[in-house]
Amino acid sequence: MRQTPAHELIEALDILLQRLNDFSTLLPQSNLPFWLPDEQISNLPQCAALFSDIWYRDGQDGRVTRSQHGLIGADDKLIDLAHSVNAAKQSFQTLATQHRLSQDSDLQNQLTRRESFLAETLQHHGYSRLHLRQCYRLIPIIETRPVKIGFSWYTSGRSIKQLTPEQALQRLQKMDTSQTHIQMQIDALGHLMPGDMLAQLQTQVPVMRANLLWKQDDRMIRKARNVSLPMLILLQTGETLPEHNQPLSSPPEQRSRNLRSDLKIDPVPFLPSLRVHKYNN
Incomplete structure (x- = not known):
């Protein structure tokens, strides 16, 4: 018998929760270097909890996500697990979107909102406090080690x-x-x-932006990306984290x-x- 959209949605969420659990169990076992500038998230177990944090807190504004930048050295196994988490996030988001659209085709302009019927479905299955924005955001993965990373607050968006x-x-x-x-x-x-x-x-709310620099032959390759979670960087045995700066822990009050x-x-x-x-x- 074919599953209903609601059952498919809950099954996708269960898969995501299991993969997050696997990732968060393996991460604290890493012996590779890491850098986490926030005093409240200063070690790998605390960082693992951040990656798995897809739930609302009492009184939290649904438009606000709990964010933290940083660098985490990762081996192949941790990188593979991170990819599996991201794939599960994307599958759940796709099904969540389809579920909402199947209820009301006029909701295409409201896909970023936590609609009441989706919330009711999740609540019925025990997931009433799921924070969809934190659920959807992907783990940032860097599989080729940069030579330098510059962090800066982007406040002019x-x-x-x-x-x-x-x-x-x-x-x-x-x-x-x-x-x-x-x-x-x-x-x-x-x-x-x-x-x-x-x-x-x-x-727009201030965001942390990472400017990554790679050296390839005689060329310098640059890429910028916004980061709301620590970046995983694939490191080989004996490699250290890329050179990086240490920005302010909170954004400046005025436009930069x-x-x-x-x-x-x-x-x-x-x-x-x-x-x-x-x-x-």
């Missing part, structure tokens, strides 16, 4: 979505239009010229880059209730 005045008006009209500040913004839209476009800005003088978007909000700005002429 933001998403920009273009809106027409008509779209902005529709969104304002869904708010309490009896409020004076909403009416003022609706009136402001009436002064725009035909063809004007607006920009809706969303500041100065605003460009030719910034195309007016930094002053045009429609504050929507975080919408005008483009400079």
Whole structure:
């Protein structure tokens, strides 16, 4: 008999939990070098718990994930287990997405949210406190040792979505239009010229970025990636961790880059209730 989507989903989660358990059991047994800058996560057993942490804590905002950067030397067996964990994560995410879409095809724009029917399914099977964002994130694996890794906080990230005045008006009209500040913004839209476009800005949370450097023949190869978990680096016998810096444990409070003088978007909000700005002429 063919399994239902819900049973497939729970089975995929059980496989993921087993592989996380195998990985977290093997990791503390490693004798290879590692670097973990956080005092609260300073050894391999604590790090293993971080990799296996896919659950909510009381009062935790579902949009926030518990993150930690670092470097962990790994042998072939640990690397293989990490790949198996990542494969299980991807399988579970695919089934979770399909399960949600099978319930309601209009949810394609909400795939990053923990929808109520998925939560109810998990709760029915004893998994009510699963944190999907922490569940989906992959273990970062580096199978060719870099010569150098530079860590830095990226605090200037933001998403920009273009809106027409008509779209902005529709969104304002869904708010309490009896409020004076909403009416003022609706009136402001009436002064725009035909063809004007607006920009809706969303500041992104600071992320740790790793800049990796490899030397290949006479060339230097660079690659950057965001990291929310310590990176596993395949080390051969006698190899050490790559050269690396030690960034601040928390991001700076201000943007790390100065605003460009030719910034195309007016930094002053045009429609504050929507975080919408005008483009400079």
